[in-house]
Amino acid sequence: MRATGFWLALAAIIVAALAMTELVANQYYYFAFYVVLQYVVLATAWNILGGYTGYVNFGSAGFFALGAYTAIVAIKLFAAPLPALILAGGVVSGLVGLATGYLTLRLRGTFFAIATLALAVVLQTLVINWDFVGGSRGVYTMRPAVPVLFDSYIKLLFVTMLLLALAAIAASRFIERSWIGRGLAAIRDNEQAAACSGVPTLRLKLFATTLSGFLMGAAGAPFPLYVTYLDPSSAFSLAYAVNSIAMPLIGGTTSWVGPVIGALLLATAQQVVTVTISSAANLLIVGLLLVGFVILAPEGIVGLWRRLARGRRA
């Protein structure tokens, strides 16, 4: 029953979004919602590795930018269409994710986090020195002609990112409730005990790093068409790394709902603050909220809600 409810909700969201593209003309909303949805994908992807498995990835910006720059290459070489860009960006980032999965053989905790941060720095340095994708100057992309279904390209990007977000949520929810999620939770709790309970730890960790990388790359692939001018400092922005960690932490890391709630709240707040107060203040909000949650609700909004629900029952 709850399963059908979930799928009906997803269908309703898609219908509502399509209706919105017919009814709302103000382009700003699509630009804003696109960013929010992009963070839903990033936070959900981060959580599969960071929340479920317990390996903190500090290099989300690297995976995101890798997807974006893969798209640049695919556009320049093949003039590839949007679905192909997303697939290519996802695959390339997924492969790099797979490689970081092998790092988990030797690196845990803080050391793994530092290694992923280093990976993002290395990737950024490579891109800065690679002229074909614009180097440090950046690169302009031409949006293709507007497709028949929509009257502007940003609406297409908005719907695309929405579908991507829903796909990421569905995948994350499926994993959480399946044997995979239970195995990942065992790894997070105690990797040695997990292995001694028959959990194929390396295989599951490789799955988590690959899927997490894939989703981040897929989220980054449409980015060049969204901004139309891509440069390393915006693609590798620290904001992606910080937000992808902060959103699941604020929402709650042990379930698929947490990162979604965190991303919707935080990204929306950032959009509102950017418009109403200042664009510089939006990371400040993240910092303040994070401090607040660490002190008051270390298990995030989902954990807080569960604690209150339990208290009411008792």
Added chain:
Amino acid sequence: MTGAPILEIDALTKRFGGFIALNAVSLAIGEGERVGLIGPNGSGKSTLVNCIAGVLRPESGRIRFAGSDIGDLAPFQRTRAGIARSFQIPQPFASMSVIENLCIPLEYAGAGWKRRHGDIRAAAREILADCGLAAKAEALPASLTQIELRKLELARAVAAHPRLLIADEAMAGLSSAEVEEVLSLLFALSARGITIVMIEHIMHAVMRFSQRIVVLDAGRKIAEGKPDDIVRDPAAERAYLGE
């Protein structure tokens, strides 16, 4: 040794840098046997367990289990092959309830692999009842007492459907009444046909439980035999009491 050997260890050597933790240790354990592994601190008991479980890779020597060489198997594959262990310091899955702790091996190792989730929980309840933890099924490990944590360690190992169970100091730090409780649990598991290797410092418990005792000292096997003979063995006495 009774029955055909289920575990054969042949000239196992493990070094940590220049330190030789295990020095050409050979050992055979029969199917269904109860073996006690004793030795002073640092004698290599835990290293031996970790080599059998696959956590550590020995420099040389071979380990055969149920007739096949398991030297190249990862820890999880050894568990699936039928080797389970409990940890010296309890290592529960902290975010999961007691029953969920058991569901992990039931789902991932042994016969539970293809069963439906409901059946797995029923099987977990059965094991919890056997281990005297039925009342704690929904509790979190953090709320358990020391003896309950030890029982959880054993219950989780049993949930992997082992043919060989290695109980690594399952009774350390327990009161004598609690030692009796764990001991009778291990006897019950042995009666079911599970081969058990007990690593223990509590001498009266090992002596009563084991059909055969193996003594390690400084990485070497220095004595092996029936508990009564080991008590009188001069080499074992020297290892424990000095000259």
